[in-house]
Amino acid sequence: RRSLSLSSSSKPFSDFISLTKKRMVMGRALYSVGFWIRETGQALDRLGCRLQGKNHFREQLSRHRTLMNVFDKSPSVDKQAFVAPSASLIGNVHVGPASSIWYGCVLRGDANSISVGAGTNIQDNTLVHVAKSNLSGKVLPTLIGDNVTIGHSAVLHGCTVDDGSYIGASATVLDGAHVEKQAMVESGALVRQNTRIPSGEVWGGNPARFLRKVTEEEKAFFSSSAVDCSNLAQAHAGENTKNLDETDFKKLLYKKNSRDAEYDSVLSDLSLSEHVPKSA
Structure with a gap:
């Protein structure tokens, strides 16, 4: 049983x-x-591309996402602003008119907000983040004013940078720090938590400390630097929006202009259209 x-x-x-x-x-x-x-399917796609001619596989599809939502938070970029294709704007990020976010930058507004004013340039490989938890227990956004220049590979974390200021390359500005109007943080400096840099002062070192007053020439440079970067950004924006036909036409045009009349007559070079071909 x-x-x-x-x-x-x-x-x-x-x-x-x-x-x-x-x-x-x-x-x-x-x-x-x-x-x-x-x-x-992939093999058939490759075969079809080869049958299309010499331009097969030349126009690559980038999988990089320049703008990315986080939950219900999404980036907001003004139409006149430039964001490089390799930059990343994540979550609650606002970029004002005529501002430029250059190649390799990361602005991560996942835990709080990031605001970039008008005419500000954030240069290559800079990281901007926010503070959700820190030693002081404060939840801090990152606020960047108008006509600010932030140098290459800088780090801004939960801080405030007022209008017309200048942050040098590889500088670090930490939680709760406040850089007031037309102040300057030198390259490589470390601005510690809750540090206030008064208007018109130059700070540098690790940790950053007062060095001197900003000169009139430096103030003029801060303003012109922001304008120059804004103008340069428009040129980059134009180049990055070109399609394959426009790029190929430019290459042919440069090649033709580099030849002289005798060279063209010998090779019976075909004349090029003066107008860029329209994409299909």
Whole structure:
């Protein structure tokens, strides 16, 4: 009787094991079929591109996401602003008119907000983040005013930078710090938490400390630097929006202009249209 009861109780378990194995086999089979279909589709796509001519595979699709939402928070960029294709604006980030976010920059407003005013330039590989938790227990946004220049590879974290200020390359400004109007943080400086840099002062070192007053020439440079970067950003914006046909036409035009009339006459060079070809 015991052996009969044991065999009857173990039968459902063995049936479950058998069903699980069948499902695993079926899953592997479906995965293999899906893999074959994908590979076949990719091979057909490559073949079709080759049949289209010399331009196959030349226009690459970038998987990088310049603007990315986080939950219900999304970046807001003014139409007159420039954001480089390799930059990343994540979450609650606002960029004002005529501002420029250059190549490799990361502005991550996931835990709080980041605000960039008008005419401000944030140069290559700079990181701007916010403070959700720190030693003081404050939740801090990052606020950057108008016509501010932030040098390459700087780090701004939960701080405030007022209008017309200048942050040098590789400088670090930490939580709660406040850089007032037309103040300057020298390259490589470390501005510690809750430090206030008064208007018109130059601070540098690690930790940053007062060095001297900003000169009139430096104030003029701060203003012109912001304007120059804004103008340069428009040129970069134009280049980054060109399609493949426009790029190829430019290359041919540069090549033709580099030749003289005698060279063209010998090779019977084809004349180029004066107008950029329109994309389909």
